[in-house]
Amino acid sequence: MNQNDHDTTDAPVGRRRFLAAASAAGVAATAGCIGSLTGDNDDSSGDLGLIGSGMDGRPAPGGTPMADMPDLSGTLTLYSGRGEPLVNPLLSYIEDQYDDFTVDTRYEASTTLANQIETAGTASEADVFFSVNAGALGLLADADRTVTLPDDVQELVPTQYRAGGGAWVGTSGRARTIPYNTGELSAADVPEDIFAIPDTDFASDMGWAPSYGSFQGFLTAMRVMAGREKTKAWLEGMLEAGVSRYSDEFIVSRAVANGELTAGFANHYYIQRVLANDEDAPIGTAFTQNDAGAIFNVAGAAVVDSTGDESMSTNFVRHLLSAEAQEYFATRTFEYPLIPEVEPVGDLPPVDELATPDFDLAQLSDIGPTIDLMREVGIQV
DSSP states (O other): OOOOOOOOTTHHHHHHHTTTTOOHHHHHHHTTOHHHHHTTTOOTTSOGGGTTTTSTTOOOOOSOOGGGSOOOOEEEEEEEOSOHHHHHHHHHHHHHTOTTEEEEEEEOOHHHHHHHHHHHGGGOOOSEEEESSHHHHHHHHHTTOBOOOOHHHHTTSOGGGBOTTSSOEEEEEEEEEEEEETTTOOGGGSOSSGGGGGGSTTGGGEEEOTTSHHHHHHHHHHHHHHOHHHHHHHHHHHHHHTOEEOSSHHHHHHHHHTTSOSEEOEEHHHHHHHHHHOTTOOEEEEOOOSSGGGOEEEEEEEEBTTOSOHHHHHHHHHHTTSHHHHHHHHHHSOOEESSTTSOOSSSOOOGGGSOOOOOOGGGGGOOHHHHHHHHHTTOOO
């Protein structure tokens, strides 16, 4: 996928400075959202468009409201690689908009579900596949198991966040970042080249989560872009430096904030979640530029060719790109919304100011060689 080709010459200043000290408005925007992620503050029975209405200064979401989209009716079988606590409130809200519409959701890992759909063939019960990453969507598209989405659905999202042939469309995004402890480092201390990280003074005080899908996607991008041997050398350099292993990237980010680590590798929204819990947490975010460390991956949806109602399934995907749904992803999961009319939450730069590489996200489906390489250097996955 072609990542952004329109960075401005002064964009690095905005990219490198943000989140070192989150603005009061940015922190207020994230405060109160964490409860919904754990099920402690499920407000799905209310007006989803007003979720986050207490966020000072946040504008009403733009885009197309659900009320202006085709009605939904019938029962849709959704195979969701997105976790139930994160997406069930949104699915319930969509159901509540229509008297005769039900979503029957099967939750499992995205790759597992993609393999189940492929194995079952046209006997699969899936109508729509909702994936946490582009790699699993690519697996299904490569197997020719998706229906081409109509142009008017595809065009709701910028070209770089959907499959070129219309096999799937992104619904929200996450940027790869380097969270750092602001008491130990400044953004300027973090190299803008991912391959320079193993040689930094703080590499020995970094953390990663190698079993985490997003980390494996980042390594896959590195392998595809820079080659196997250079990726192997990078992994060996980090291991030699003494990088610490964690089970997930939220824990990495918390360890950075509490001083256990100086820096780490994580998706951008984990820093936002740390700040939502503690607005004074000493954690900032730095980006590398135009390399695998700056990959912008997407969650997304595809209509499966086994669907019994292509129109209903397509219109459900359309609803995931509505103003309400995109506002939900911004305010409840801290992801980047993918329609340009909805802004991300917090002190985040616009996605078109991120120095992301020119990379086809469909290539993230080629994860097997990445797993083999990780095991070869001694990383258990």
